[in-house]
Amino acid sequence: MSTAVDSDSKGATLRSLGAALAAALGYGGWAWLVNAPMDMGMRAALIQGGYAFTLTLTMTLVMEAAWARARQLPGALWWLTAGIAAINFGIAYAIHALAGTPRIVATILPGFLIGSGYTLTYFLALRRLGQAARRPVDGA
Secondary structure, eight states: OOOHHHHHHHHHHHHHHHHHHHHHHHHHHHHHHHHTTSTTHHHHHHHHHHHHHHHHHHHHHHHHHHHHHHTTSTTHHHHHHHHHHHHHHHHHHHHHHHHTOSSHHHHHHHHHHHHHHHHHHHHHHHHHHHHHHHSOOTTO
16 A cells, blocks of 8 residues: 555655766766866766766655654754764865865765755755644644
């Protein structure tokens, strides 16, 4: 038997995959542009694109779980956003350092800023969804 949660889970999966694909193309393209004059351009693009896809998909699922557990805590919106942003920056930096990307901060900075905005926006949307779910339905 299908429930609203089942269909929302499917929708969340499709939204997450769409966001992950957009992240791979956007951030991979940026990494190529930043590093293209060097022989590392395509390698940086593949690393950043693959990382962006995987991280966007994974972190969206992590955000869902974190919000479900911590949404009632004071300041949850802000400290969850800051925590996810810090984790994302550290992972991106480490991956590019290991891969030998020459201009790491320039390569990951746009993704970090956009990703942090995405994280905040996602948490705001989850908060709004939770508020809407608690409102009484007219005529019920």
